[in-house]
Amino acid sequence: MDDFFTTSVLVATAAAAIRLATPYLLAALGETIGQRSGVLNLGVDGVMLLSAFFAYWTVLSTGNLWLAALVALLVGLIMGVIYAVITVFFEATQGISGIGIFIFGLGFSDLMFRQQVGTPKPVPRLPSVNIPFLADLPYVGEPLFQRSLMTYLAFGLVPLTVVLLNKTTFGLNVRAVGENPQAADSLGVSVERTRFAAIMIGNAFAGLAGAALVLQLGIFQPNLTQGMGFIAVALVYFGAWRPWGVMGGALLYGVVNATVLQWKALGIIPVSISDLAGMAPAILTIGALILLARRVHAPAALTKPFSRH
Amino acid sequence: MTSTSNNLLEMRGITKRFPGVLANDQIDFDVRYGEVHTLLGENGAGKSTLVKILFGLYQADEGQFLLRGKPVHIASPAEAIAARIGMIHQHFMLVPTLTVAENVALGLASSRRPFTDLETVSARIREISEEHGLAVDPSVIISHLSVGERQRVEIIKALYREVELLVLDEPTAVLTPNEVDDLFVILRRMADNGQGLIFISHKLHEVMALSDRITVLRNGRVVGATTPAETDRQKLAEMMVGRTVRLTPELPPAQTAESRLVLSNLTINGDAETIAVNNLSLELQAGEILGVAGVSGNGQRELAEAIAGLRPLESGAMTLNDKDVSLASTRDRRNLGLGYIPEERIPDGAVAEFSVSENLILVDHAASTFLDKGMFDEQAIADHSEKMVEDFAIKTPSIKTPTSSLSGGNIQKVILARELAARPTVLLACQPTRGVDIGAAEYIHTRLIEQRALGTATILISEDLDEVLGLSDRIAVMYEGQIVAIVPRQDAERSQIGLLMAGATD
Numbered sequence: 001m002d003d004f005f006t007t008s009v010l011v012a013t014a015a016a017a018i019r020l021a022t023p024y025l026l027a028a029l030g031e032t033i034g035q036r037s038g039v040l041n042l043g044v045d046g047v048m049l050l051s052a053f054f055a056y057w058t059v060l061s062t063g064n065l066w067l068a069a070l071v072a073l074l075v076g077l078i079m080g081v082i083y084a085v086i087t088v089f090f091e092a093t094q095g096i097s098g099i100g101i102f103i104f105g106l107g108f109s110d111l112m113f114r115q116q117v118g119t120p121k122p123v124p125r126l127p128s129v130n131i132p133f134l135a136d137l138p139y140v141g142e143p144l145f146q147r148s149l150m151t152y153l154a155f156g157l158v159p160l161t162v163v164l165l166n167k168t169t170f171g172l173n174v175r176a177v178g179e180n181p182q183a184a185d186s187l188g189v190s191v192e193r194t195r196f197a198a199i200m201i202g203n204a205f206a207g208l209a210g211a212a213l214v215l216q217l218g219i220f221q222p223n224l225t226q227g228m229g230f231i232a233v234a235l236v237y238f239g240a241w242r243p244w245g246v247m248g249g250a251l252l253y254g255v256v257n258a259t260v261l262q263w264k265a266l267g268i269i270p271v272s273i274s275d276l277a278g279m280a281p282a283i284l285t286i287g288a289l290i291l292l293a294r295r296v297h298a299p300a301a302l303t304k305p306f307s308r309h
Numbered sequence: 310m311t312s313t314s315n316n317l318l319e320m321r322g323i324t325k326r327f328p329g330v331l332a333n334d335q336i337d338f339d340v341r342y343g344e345v346h347t348l349l350g351e352n353g354a355g356k357s358t359l360v361k362i363l364f365g366l367y368q369a370d371e372g373q374f375l376l377r378g379k380p381v382h383i384a385s386p387a388e389a390i391a392a393r394i395g396m397i398h399q400h401f402m403l404v405p406t407l408t409v410a411e412n413v414a415l416g417l418a419s420s421r422r423p424f425t426d427l428e429t430v431s432a433r434i435r436e437i438s439e440e441h442g443l444a445v446d447p448s449v450i451i452s453h454l455s456v457g458e459r460q461r462v463e464i465i466k467a468l469y470r471e472v473e474l475l476v477l478d479e480p481t482a483v484l485t486p487n488e489v490d491d492l493f494v495i496l497r498r499m500a501d502n503g504q505g506l507i508f509i510s511h512k513l514h515e516v517m518a519l520s521d522r523i524t525v526l527r528n529g530r531v532v533g534a535t536t537p538a539e540t541d542r543q544k545l546a547e548m549m550v551g552r553t554v555r556l557t558p559e560l561p562p563a564q565t566a567e568s569r570l571v572l573s574n575l576t577i578n579g580d581a582e583t584i585a586v587n588n589l590s591l592e593l594q595a596g597e598i599l600g601v602a603g604v605s606g607n608g609q610r611e612l613a614e615a616i617a618g619l620r621p622l623e624s625g626a627m628t629l630n631d632k633d634v635s636l637a638s639t640r641d642r643r644n645l646g647l648g649y650i651p652e653e654r655i656p657d658g659a660v661a662e663f664s665v666s667e668n669l670i671l672v673d674h675a676a677s678t679f680l681d682k683g684m685f686d687e688q689a690i691a692d693h694s695e696k697m698v699e700d701f702a703i704k705t706p707s708i709k710t711p712t713s714s715l716s717g718g719n720i721q722k723v724i725l726a727r728e729l730a731a732r733p734t735v736l737l738a739c740q741p742t743r744g745v746d747i748g749a750a751e752y753i754h755t756r757l758i759e760q761r762a763l764g765t766a767t768i769l770i771s772e773d774l775d776e777v778l779g780l781s782d783r784i785a786v787m788y789e790g791q792i793v794a795i796v797p798r799q800d801a802e803r804s805q806i807g808l809l810m811a812g813a814t815d
Contacts, residue, residue, distance in 0.1 A: 168423045176404045176415050183402035187416030187466075188387030300405075308366055
């Protein structure tokens with residue numbers, strides 16, 4: 001245990017925590033916007049898998065990381081259109097529709113991978129970008145300011161999402177539509193358009209989350225996410241539908257994940273139970289969820305399709 | 310044909326069909342500048358459909374309307390708002406988690422796009438509040454406001470949008486009598502400023518008090534138009550229903566003797582772990598109707614649930630026919646003679662998906678009369694159901710019809726039939742005629758009075774003050790979880806009860 005509490009190991013663990021938190025944070029932020037508009041999207045994991053695969057395939061074929069991120073974003077938007085049409089215009093049950101999207105994403109990314117790639121080949125990873133001066137700070141420089149642009153983007157999106165939700169007309173519409181769509185409708189706010197837009201933003205974020213995941217790892221394999229999208233949905237509840245809370249959840253998840261990995265590497269956790277220890281983040285999150293989330297109310301219209309009749 | 314010059318709104322030949330129903334049949338209706346024009350009618354008469362067409366929520370199948378003398382077509386609420394039509398809906402159209410200013414700003418173009426401009430909105434709200442005497446703080450979250458204050462926010466929303474034509478769909482349903490008076494002052498002032506108001510209600514004394522003109526609808530048609538000067542409550546009720554009705558039931562003197570239900574120092578928690586009923590005591594005698602008046606949310610629901618056995622007591626005791634039932638199950642209470650008509654017909658009183666027959670035997674379905682060797686005796690159940698349907702004049706195509714397809718009044722009769730068939734000695738009736746048409750309400754009242762004559766002790770919990778005043782031997786007024794006064798029938802005065810409901814101590 002003493003090996004763990006050394007400056008260099010702690011700094012490395014913190015850096016890993018922030019890196020690991022990035023895809024969760026992106027996906028959960030997107031899900032937050034969708035849920036605030038009253039739409040639960042359980043398909044996040046499927047969207048992440050699809051966008052991760054297409055991002056990976058793009059890097060494999062072109063070597064261009066930015067093109068890969070763009071492709072992932074587009075995949076997210078396409079899935080967003082599909083999900084929005086199903087749930088907003090056809091008013092389908094959101095829970096089941098989301099699971100359908102997940103299963104489609106899981107199966108299709110798997111199929112494409114087997115057809116087009118076959119065996120996993122590593123690709124270049126996202127480079128870290130050092131922020132001048134700040135990157136050289138002791139202790140905090142490495143974990144906070146020597147990260148990839150994707151991580152900066154994810155954390156930068158937190159305050160932007162706060163502003164979007166709380167300070168803009170669109171955000172006001174989103175919050176109103178998620179709580180009392182009839183009231184919004186009676187004032188001439190289009191519930192359909194608002195939810196459509198919220199779903200599109202949410203799926204775009206999920207697409208970026210898939211890109212962040214695969215470009216940090218530099219490799220793709222079937223079911224790469226292993227349920228990360230579902231954890232992201234749980235983190236929205238954990239964060240009580242507030243971007244800062246969601247960020248806290250993603251960071252907690254990253255810290256526990258990184259610590260377990262580090263402890264495995266240092267031999268603090270015996271090899272025999274290392275798989276078991278891998279469950280720690282999930283258990284911790286669920287525990288925290290039970291303790292924290294009961295105090296806050298979900299958006300009142302969450303999962304409820306809207307129609308005038 | 311009337312001249313269009315002084316008409317703000319003119320609707321001509323409006324027809325709207327829904328599958329199997331003709332909701333509006335060739336309706337002509339107009340509103341002048343500076344008047345309150347009331348639409349009066351029973352549930353399902355077509356009032357709401359007509360104003361929803363006006364507000365762009367529905368599209369008319371036939372007919373047209375003129376606004377300020379010009380034909381218009383309104384396809385959505387946004388277009389209605391742009392045409393300066395406002396609507397105050399029966400249920401508040403407010404987002405409870407947002408502030409007053411955010412609720413007002415919703416749907417408006419902002420001067421600081423894409424950001425909201427709540428400072429400007431708040432400033433304008435303060436101006437409107439002052440101008441119209443509508444005190445409200447723009448920065449407060451709606452869920453922290455009282456019902457009366459929320460109603461004020463709804464009016465501010467309309468004034469902010471500078472509506473010229475305001476539709477009020479049963480706006481008084483949740484208000485105390487004093488709040489209703491305040492609202493009417495504001496509405497009258499708006500009319501005096503030249504705005505046109507459409508007031509929808511089925512409360513006759515309110516209609517008489519506020520209206521300039523009254524148009525009565527029945528079964529989707531206009532059946533008459535009148536003014537308060539030319540009519541009275543009795544005539545209006547008859548126009549609405551299409552036959553003679555008895556508005557105030559006659560009540561022979563009560564024959565009270567023995568006590569049936571004794572509540573001693575009850576304290577009951579609400580849903581949010583707050584105290585909903587605080588140290589309440591009450592004694593109910595055989596052969597009397599005790600009315601509980603109060604504004605919704607003052608502990609009536611919790612009290613009713615505790616009496617029914619659906620909510621635990623924090624402290625205190627309760628005896629039913631001299632047996633302590635403080636901890637008894639709902640089944641035990643029922644066996645001891647308690648009948649219960651819950652506030653929510655569906656899902657608390659009846660199962661929507663069940664047939665009329667199934668709901669009629671629900672709760673008592675395990676009684677030996679309905680069983681044959683442990684299986685349902687279909688014939689006995691059918692006989693019982695047919696008899697109930699006939700005795701209680703339940704309008705249903707058959708006893709196998711799903712209960713959900715019945716009207717509110719008939720569902721209520723199904724529940725009443727089931728509860729009275731069990732021959733209760735104590736009857737707990739919560740909002741027994743809420744949302745029920747006049748005919749069914751009259752019938753239910755007759756049945757309650759009949760029970761009284763049979764010696765049943767009845768607690769009538771109702772937000773309809775007319776109902777409480779008309780039926781009760783004694784009126785208990787509930788305020789903030791306590792009974793603040795019990796007034797005998799002969800001393801009960803509407804205005805005084807209204808003050809007590811609003812928390813006035815004297």
